[in-house]
Amino acid sequence: AQSVTQLDSQVPVFEEAPVELRCNYSSSVSVYLFWYVQYPNQGLQLLLKYLSGSTLVESINGFEAEFNKSQTSFHLRKPSVHISDTAEYFCAVSELGQGAQKLVFGQGTRLTINP
Amino acid sequence: DAGVIQSPRHEVTEMGQEVTLRCKPISGHDYLFWYRQTMMRGLELLIYFNNNVPIDDSGMPEDRFSAKMPNASFSTLKIQPSEPRDSAVYFCASSLGGHGTYEQYFGPGTRLTVT
Numbered sequence: 001a002q003s004v005t006q007l008d009s010q011v012p013v014f015e016e017a018p019v020e021l022r023c024n025y026s027s028s029v030s031v032y033l034f035w036y037v038q039y040p041n042q043g044l045q046l047l048l049k050y051l052s053g054s055t056l057v058e059s060i061n062g063f064e065a066e067f068n069k070s071q072t073s074f075h076l077r078k079p080s081v082h083i084s085d086t087a088e089y090f091c092a093v094s095e096l097g098q099g100a101q102k103l104v105f106g107q108g109t110r111l112t113i114n115p
Numbered sequence: 116d117a118g119v120i121q122s123p124r125h126e127v128t129e130m131g132q133e134v135t136l137r138c139k140p141i142s143g144h145d146y147l148f149w150y151r152q153t154m155m156r157g158l159e160l161l162i163y164f165n166n167n168v169p170i171d172d173s174g175m176p177e178d179r180f181s182a183k184m185p186n187a188s189f190s191t192l193k194i195q196p197s198e199p200r201d202s203a204v205y206f207c208a209s210s211l212g213g214h215g216t217y218e219q220y221f222g223p224g225t226r227l228t229v230t
Contacts, residue, residue, distance in 0.1 A: 032217055034217075041223075042223060042224075043119070043206055043208070043221030043222050043223050043224055044158075044206070044208075044219075044221045045221070046218045046219070049217065049218070051215070051217065090158065094217065100217060101146050101163070101165070101210060101212055101217060102160065102163060102171060103148075103160065103219065104160070105157065105158040105160075106157070107157040108157060108158070
């Protein structure tokens, strides 16, 4: 069965600084990878996903993630963060095939932006 | 579209009482998921349905939990009897299979407190 490890439970950064949120996964088959964001008192929203093709994927608000098959990683990066990026970020994986709709989530990383 | 709708948003009940959480998925979506989120265990998939049929209920904690989807626009998650350890935020999500997007749309959640 697949699993996801988010290496940092909390990441504090200053506004306009770069940030990287780390995600590693484990699976015996090919996978799809996702990052979801959860703002306070809300449900999760999809930030970006890797299904196939280019290993570098981007979101509309400046985040990007790169799928690294050899390192089984899907780290999330942003070159310059804003106060509005304060949220909890979840990495998730699903396995190709019949169960591809089933997501397994990491424990989450709380990103705190300080002015 | 109004998105995924969950009710109630908050529920406080006493140990031993029956609790019913409700979910209306996005119209046209054929997958529905129930998750539980706690500080200790993170985000856990409890059960998911495809075309109103339960596909995987391996995450349901025990027999006290049951879920139904009588039609494409409504699902319930019932806990009977409830216990303090069931206190959590319960999310419902839906997705559209067959289009290869695999994006799940989350509701705002129901915060359950069992005293």
